[in-house]
Amino acid sequence: MAGALLEVSDLSKRFGGFVALDGIDLAVAQGERVGLIGPNGSGKSTLVNCISGTLTNETGTVRFAGEAIDGLLTHERTRRGLARSFQLPRPFATLTVADNLRVPLLYTVNARPGSALSAAEIDARCTELLRLVALADKAARLPRDLTQVEMRKLELARAMAAEPKLLIADESMAGLSQSEVDDIVSLLIRLNERGITIILIEHIMRAVMSFSQRLVVLVSGKKIADGKPDQVIRDPEVERAYLGQ
Amino acid sequence: MRTSVFLLISIAAAAVVFLAARVVNNDYIFFAGYTVLQFVVLATAWNILGGYTGYVNFGSAAFFAMGAYTTVFFYKLYPLPIPLLIVIGGVVSGIVGLGMGYLTLRLRGAFFAIATLALAVVLQTLVVNWDYVGGSRGAYIIRPNEMAPIGPYIQYLFLLMLALVVIALTVARGIERSQLGYGFATIRDDELAAEASGVPTLRLKLIATTVSGALMGMAGAPFPYYIGYLQPSSAFGLEYAVNSIAMPMIGGTTSWVGPLIGALLLGSLQQIATVTISSAVNLLIVGLLLVGFVIIAPNGIVGLVQERVRGRAK
Numbered sequence: 288m289a290g291a292l293l294e295v296s297d298l299s300k301r302f303g304g305f306v307a308l309d310g311i312d313l314a315v316a317q318g319e320r321v322g323l324i325g326p327n328g329s330g331k332s333t334l335v336n337c338i339s340g341t342l343t344n345e346t347g348t349v350r351f352a353g354e355a356i357d358g359l360l361t362h363e364r365t366r367r368g369l370a371r372s373f374q375l376p377r378p379f380a381t382l383t384v385a386d387n388l389r390v391p392l393l394y395t396v397n398a399r400p401g402s403a404l405s406a407a408e409i410d411a412r413c414t415e416l417l418r419l420v421a422l423a424d425k426a427a428r429l430p431r432d433l434t435q436v437e438m439r440k441l442e443l444a445r446a447m448a449a450e451p452k453l454l455i456a457d458e459s460m461a462g463l464s465q466s467e468v469d470d471i472v473s474l475l476i477r478l479n480e481r482g483i484t485i486i487l488i489e490h491i492m493r494a495v496m497s498f499s500q501r502l503v504v505l506v507s508g509k510k511i512a513d514g515k516p517d518q519v520i521r522d523p524e525v526e527r528a529y530l531g532q
Numbered sequence: 533m534r535t536s537v538f539l540l541i542s543i544a545a546a547a548v549v550f551l552a553a554r555v556v557n558n559d560y561i562f563f564a565g566y567t568v569l570q571f572v573v574l575a576t577a578w579n580i581l582g583g584y585t586g587y588v589n590f591g592s593a594a595f596f597a598m599g600a601y602t603t604v605f606f607y608k609l610y611p612l613p614i615p616l617l618i619v620i621g622g623v624v625s626g627i628v629g630l631g632m633g634y635l636t637l638r639l640r641g642a643f644f645a646i647a648t649l650a651l652a653v654v655l656q657t658l659v660v661n662w663d664y665v666g667g668s669r670g671a672y673i674i675r676p677n678e679m680a681p682i683g684p685y686i687q688y689l690f691l692l693m694l695a696l697v698v699i700a701l702t703v704a705r706g707i708e709r710s711q712l713g714y715g716f717a718t719i720r721d722d723e724l725a726a727e728a729s730g731v732p733t734l735r736l737k738l739i740a741t742t743v744s745g746a747l748m749g750m751a752g753a754p755f756p757y758y759i760g761y762l763q764p765s766s767a768f769g770l771e772y773a774v775n776s777i778a779m780p781m782i783g784g785t786t787s788w789v790g791p792l793i794g795a796l797l798l799g800s801l802q803q804i805a806t807v808t809i810s811s812a813v814n815l816l817i818v819g820l821l822l823v824g825f826v827i828i829a830p831n832g833i834v835g836l837v838q839e840r841v842r843g844r845a846k
Contacts, residue, residue: 341724360734361727370728377725379718381786390718393711395730429842449730 291350292317292453292484293338293369298347300333300508307333309508311347315453315486320479322499322516323488326528330508331488332374335457339371340364352452366395370451374458374488376438378430384441385426388413391449412448420444420474436467443474453484460491468494496520504528535706542701546694553690562690564806566758568799569693570751574772575779575791576700577747580707581740582777583785586720587640591632591648592776594655595745597767598625599752604665604762607673614692614754621753622746628655629745633738640723656768670763673756689758693751700747704788707743716740717786748776771815775799778818782825784834793833 291314300308308330315321325331336342338349340361349356356364370391379387392409396402404412417423420440425433433441439459446454456475460468472494479485489495495502495516502519504512506528512519519525533541553561574592582588599621606612606620628651636647660668679688707713715736718726726733756762775798783794798821802814829836 339728341727360732361724362730362732365728365730373725373728377722379721379725381721382714382717386714390714390726390731391729393714394732397711398730445725445729 290317291315292319292352293486294348294350295334295338296348296350298334298337298344298349300330300337300342300344306508308337308344311505311508311510313503313510313513315484317452317484318479318482319484320476320498320500321484321486322495322502323486323505324490324492324495324502325505328507329505331505332457333508334505335371335455335486335488339369339455362394365391365449365451366398368450368452369455370395370446370449370453371455372439372442372446372457372459374461376430376442378433378438378441378445380430383427383429384422384433385413385417387430387441387445388416388448391445395449416444416448419447419477436463436470439463439471440474443471443478447478447483451483453486454478455486455488457488458490459487460489460494472498492520535702535709538705539698539702542698546698550691550694554687559684559686560807562684562686564803566686566690566693568796568803569690569697570755571775571779571799572792572795573693573696573700573751574748574776575783575795576697576704576788577744577751578776579780579785579788579791580704580716580747581744583780583790584707584713584716584720585737585740587737587740588645588777589648589741589744590645590773590777591650591652592748593768593770593772594648594652595625595628595748596752596755596772597655597659597764598628598745599749600755600762600767601659601665602749603753603756604671604673607756608664608671614689614757618692618696618750618753622750625749625752626742626746628749629741629743630738632745633741636741637734637737652768652773656764659767660764666762668764670761670766671756672761673759675757675760685757689754692754696747696750699750701788701792703743703747704791708788712736712739774815774818775802778822780832782821782832784832784836784838786831787834790832790834797833 293315295311295313298308298311311334323331333342337344340359351367351369389409392404392412397404417426420443422437422440430438430441443456443459460471468491475485475487475498487495487498499516502516503510504519504525511528512522512525553565574596578589578592602621602624603617606617632651636644639647659665665671675685677685679685682688682691715731718729718731719733719736723733759766779794779798780791782798784790798818801817805813805817825832
């Protein structure tokens with residue numbers, strides 16, 4: 288894909304004898320909403336970890352905004368605009384909800400050339416983000432005081448605080464009720480409308496279908512489908528992977 | 533409160549402590565007070581790495597001893613004023629801290645703690661076999677009786693340690709309220725999430741090991757002049773490693789106040805026990821208090837107070 292924001296080429300990752308990812312190619316354009324699905328163990332989280340720098344890929348390359356980022360550490364990738372949220376929320380437990388958002392503003396946004404937010408500007412951005420995710424009244428609380436859905440919103444808000452070009456949301460809706468899932472989907476769409484490219488990894492198909500403009504399917508570490516969501520879910524190979532023979 | 537204001541208040545408080553000790557005019561106050569203040573510096577230094585970033589250092593004695601043996605080295609080579617030796621001791625231990633940080637960058641949890649313990653053993657073995665600084669025999673340091681215009685030398689050493697307390701507390705508090713403090717807290721809470729939030733965790737860990745090591749070395753630099761005869765077993769003593777950990781744990785590790793409270797409490801108790809019972813019960817007191825606090829207040833005294841305040845606010 289010409290001018291793609293994220294380009295993954297021939298990416299492979301092994302854990303001992305187990306092939307977690309096998310020659311993955313993936314390109315995501317600026318502003319796209321991509322759903323990434325696959326059964327448990329298909330390699331979705333491993334792919335996210337390789338893209339974000341948590342794991343090192345054995346073969347292949349990851350290019351972001353035209354630059355090869357394979358050799359970069361996770362925080363360096365985040366500073367370049369590649370943010371992720373975690374499957375299980377990983378808040379900074381001893382920092383308040385507002386301080387959880389302050390960290391990426393201090394270490395990512397302020398670390399970018401030409402950016403030097405004052406303390407007041409950082410406070411203002413924290414407040415704005417907390418309003419966006421409806422956590423403004425919990426700003427001074429510790430993460431342990433939040434509900435499950437609030438924790439997931441905090442996780443997304445913290446990734447957003449890094450002001451990314453690309454956000455990878457790894458199973459942000461697991462364990463949530465139907466209305467909470469709708470809440471998170473509409474939040475992600477609002478974020479996308481702000482110009483942020485989003486890759487959503489999710490098992491809840493209703494959420495994936497309502498969110499995604501494009502759907503990518505991984506099975507056993509291989510990409511088996513990539514296209515419009517309504518076409519992809521009718522793909523016989525995808526049906527086989529999800530429903531069996 | 534701005535750091536400069538905090539520094540001024542700390543200097544004023546230190547001046548009051550010094551003048552009050554002089555009013556009492558008993559040498560024992562200065563001898564015992566020196567030890568308590570030394571533990572305030574050590575506990576504060578340990579907390580910068582162990583409390584703020586969550587990396588438990590069992591090798592505090594090694595950093596302390598590096599500062600002390602730097603003094604012995606220069607005492608034999610070319611005696612220098614103690615304030616200068618404190619700076620040099622800080623630099624030497626800071627470099628050792630940086631080296632330890634580099635060697636243990638990828639280690640976490642128990643593995644990191646064991647590596648710091650190993651570092652202490654390696655350094656002690658080196659010192660034991662280094663004749664120039666006294667080797668296993670130890671080294672004598674002849675200290676002057678007086679230091680003009682302060683008076684008895686012990687009062688001068690006490691004053692120096694008070695100054696180090698002010699420096700250590702100001703540095704710790706400054707870190708806590710800075711961008712660095714946020715970074716350290718994220719490493720303690722979740723290193724993976726910290727990296728994903730843009731925190732350069734490896735670099736921050738190196739800063740923490742260096743600053744922590746440097747402050748411990750600074751605390752150790754005047755020690756040979758205090759004790760008069762330095763041998764490896766006293767400089768690398770178990771009590772330094774144990775107290776450096778126990779004092780912040782009992783006081784609370786998330787704030788600069790915790791190590792101060794813990795060191796004042798435990799250090800004073802140990803000094804009282806030394807003159808009333810025996811110095812042999814010092815570590816017993818530490819052990820009992822530590823067990824008690826782990827059960828009753830795992831986040832230390834400061835944590836206990838914070839929980840109460842937070843409970844009322846809800």
